[in-house]
Amino acid sequence: MIYPIRLYGDPVLRKRARPVQDFGGLKKLAEDMLETMFAARGVGLAAPQIGLSERLFVAVEYADEPEGEERPLRDLVRRIYVVANPVITHREGQVEGLEGCLSLPGLYAEEVPRAERIRVVYQDEEGQERTLELEGYMARVFQHEVDHLEGILFFERLPKAKREAFLQEHRAELARMQKEARALLKELSQR
Numbered sequence: 001m002i003y004p005i006r007l008y009g010d011p012v013l014r015k016r017a018r019p020v021q022d023f024g025g026l027k028k029l030a031e032d033m034l035e036t037m038f039a040a041r042g043v044g045l046a047a048p049q050i051g052l053s054e055r056l057f058v059a060v061e062y063a064d065e066p067e068g069e070e071r072p073l074r075d076l077v078r079r080i081y082v083v084a085n086p087v088i089t090h091r092e093g094q095v096e097g098l099e100g101c102l103s104l105p106g107l108y109a110e111e112v113p114r115a116e117r118i119r120v121v122y123q124d125e126e127g128q129e130r131t132l133e134l135e136g137y138m139a140r141v142f143q144h145e146v147d148h149l150e151g152i153l154f155f156e157r158l159p160k161a162k163r164e165a166f167l168q169e170h171r172a173e174l175a176r177m178q179k180e181a182r183a184l185l186k187e188l189s190q191r
């Protein structure tokens, strides 16, 4: 099942999500989140982005895409992560990089600062505790997704001047997204 992705302006994106306690339906939910993420051509998707305020996200490490070839994203999957109740227990180094978000489609910020290496403790889809050491791009993806569980969006990690420039530059698109977010909420409440 593909969920509608909640857009900037939706209050669920601003809430601190609650811990996952029931792992019973998690496999199916994670599969639906992955399907939603693949359809939107993303690298990660957090539960609040489908309107579910729980500490859960999915993320995918892709193999490099062969040049000039349009292959289905699923063929390029190197590793899938289903991550519940993540805690980043160690951060090291700092790097700046490009980020976007499925809840702010078409908007990107360069120079979003993130730790270069992290250690994260979490539970997998069966509730098993796991520890991962990540660096570079996947470390960035995990930090972005963990932020979603705290109600934080990527541009808010920018230093103040760049954050204000981002909001100014994209004022029209952000206002349009807020309007769309309200329309989607209205539609969902009438279903």
Ligand code: NI
Binding pocket: 100, 101, 102, 103, 144, 148
């Ligand atoms: Ni995002």
